[in-house]
Amino acid sequence: MRISSKGRYGLAAMVCMAEGYGSDACITIISLSKRLGISKIYLEQVFSLLKRDGLVLAIKGAQGGYKLSRPPQEISVYEILRALEQSLFEKTAESVALKAENIEKAMQKSVFSALDSAVESTLRSVTLLDLQTEAEKQQPESCYMFYI
Secondary structure: OOOOHHHHHHHHHHHHHHHOEOEOOOEOHHHHHHHHOOOHHHHHHHHHHHHHOOOEEEEOOOOOEEEEOOOHHHOEHHHHHHHHOHHHHOOOOOOOOOOOHHHHHHHHHHHHHHHHHHHHHHHHHOEHHHHHHHHHHHOOOOOOOOOO
16 A cells, blocks of 8 residues: 555644644644654645645634644544545546456455455544554653663
């Protein structure tokens, strides 16, 4: 399975936003760009798609930026990737339906539909909170404890 830069960067940015969830502060594109090393212009495109699908709220003004529209535990990876990766969820086109309809139906039922269902189920089961928690576990120990 291949997920584009837009999907990967958008998912990473949303995890960053989940880390700051609960405070009233907005997160700016510039701060996300610096933290993740992603082009500001590219992130603006990503966030316009996330905003269009209601996953983030845009707050205008001097203290403006973006906020998650819902708590991290209520936003699934499926929703994020669906907003950013339209081609990932397109149904597989028919291949041999005109000459071998029975083979086409078998492939659609046993392979393509089953695969689509498994991918969707997996992505729906993982939330932003799950990713945030896993990211915290993966963080290197930055504080050393010395015993004397």
